[in-house]
Amino acid sequence: MVASTAPASGQADGEAAPIYGVKIPAGYRDWRLISVAHEAGNLNDFRAVLGNDVAVAAYRDGKLLFPDGAIFARLAWSYVPSEENYRVFGRAQSFVAGAPTNVQFMVKDSTKYASRGGWGGAQFKDGKPADEALLKTCFPCHVPVKARDYVFTRYAP
């Protein structure tokens, strides 16, 4: 199977992202699934949000705030129509995850990141962190969901 040769744990690199000093957490690709999404428009990608044990437990316990140590990994892949599935279904109606695009992380540390709701953020593409200018665009979009501790994604059972 072609994709079976993909790296087991997604992207990995020792380099820390700027500003918040977030590194790619070891083994994040093995974290549990929170939910999925599709961004159309310019990005046109598939997303999956995974959470570490602290993050998943907070959802399941119904906590209003994520405790320090909670980390989200937002994986993304290109949004690809599946010709293979089309042949089976008899019409164009199936979209699958293509090549990975980038991975983003939200790390909760209410002291270290007090100035932005307790969340540090980072984005990596092919293991390389995005620059400071990009990272500064993250937090403002999360402010409207401050009531959910700045987290858009809801747990999908």
Added chain:
Amino acid sequence: MVASTAPASGQADGEAAPIYGVKIPAGYRDWRLISVAHEAGNLNDFRAVLGNDVAVAAYRDGKLLFPDGAIFARLAWSYVPSEENYRVFGRAQSFVAGAPTNVQFMVKDSTKYASRGGWGGAQFKDGKPADEALLKTCFPCHVPVKARDYVFTRYAP
């Protein structure tokens, strides 16, 4: 958070599905993510395919055949436009997972299910198994991907 009160482990029920006798595997909602998909058309849903340890290891080891004991869980949710995200992005471009629809399982047992490529299958909605007529429609669609052990989903790194 509204969705945080959802059942931690997705659907659960002791009842076995017809024909192949597949039950909902305990803790399947905690399994690792294989990939995601969107089915448009009549279903119009989001999908996530999770795999137990045997299934994930087979992908990562590049095995051509999944060993006995491999199990896939195909979760699905309604495909919902996110008005909340629209307000942030300033345009309609964001789709998220809504209410869960049903969950399907593929269970590899090359002896027990020899007549259908070694795979037993089941579908559950609200914990209740789909009937025999529906289950008989599953395998024929998987025959075109016999070369990948009848599995459509490729691992998304």
